[in-house]
Amino acid sequence: MQARQQAQERAFAEAVYQTAWRLLPTPLPAPRAELLRKFLTPRATDLVQSYHETAPAKPTASDATEKAPPAKASTSTTAEKAPAAHLVLEMDVEVNRAAISDHLTRLGLMAGPKHPGVYAVRLGQGVTEADLKPLSDVFLLQGLARMALAPVQVSLERVPQGYLKAVLWAGAKSFVTDGQDLNQVWLDLWGKYFSAREQQPGGLGRPLEVSGFSQVDALLEFTKTLQSWDDCLREVQLSVIDLRPGNSTGRWTARLTNPERLDARLNGYLPSRKLTAVR
Structure with missing residues (x-):
């Protein structure tokens, strides 16, 4: 089991x-x-x-089991436990x-060009450089490098009540979190920053327009398909339907995060269904 x-x-x-x-x-x-x-x-x-x-x-x-050496003769009568399979x-x-x-x-792995790359940190009362050393793998995973001066600044301190308080400043925006564990506090703080609307990858770009739908149901089904392409599109919304017998057209708005991947998906999806993207 x-x-x-x-x-x-x-x-x-x-x-x-x-x-x-x-x-x-x-x-x-x-x-x-x-x-x-x-x-x-x-x-x-x-x-x-x-x-x-x-x-x-x-x-x-x-x-x-495969690499174990041959068993040696023994006078012991105790049965040896078989290796686990x-x-x-x-x-x-x-x-x-x-x-x-x-x-x-929240780890910053979707931020693309909006990722700051560097940060500055100020250590307040109760937090030392030694406290940051166990976070080296977290910094590497997030793709963050510490600098003396940087557009994004973080302060860490242990307040009189005994817990940690962290504040991140990025321009006019600030994010605050607290807790007992520095690793979790750090992840929560940057998670708030990377999850903020202005840090989301991609842009609205031009609307996506596709023609050739024979039925409205097919057009609605394509909306679900677009929503499933979350590796290149986010916030997909069907905004316009132009109904014509046998050749309806739909227009969608979306946050485009990977144009090349979207083009590859459309090229693999549309031709076999006799659909055409209006460029």
């Missing part, structure tokens, strides 16, 4: 990580990718919406893409 649970947890973690990887606007370098995997793995089970096994579980010998599970896992996207957003 334990082997099955471990295999299931590995499958969940891999499904969540692969989804996160597809949502990223650009691939991460290997060190940051590994840190992202470590960040998501303990959260993976909560991000799974449904799953089912697509094939019977297959037991396989563990590496330890692994299970291989083939699973179809459905994950919460919106929640995964929110994690990526």
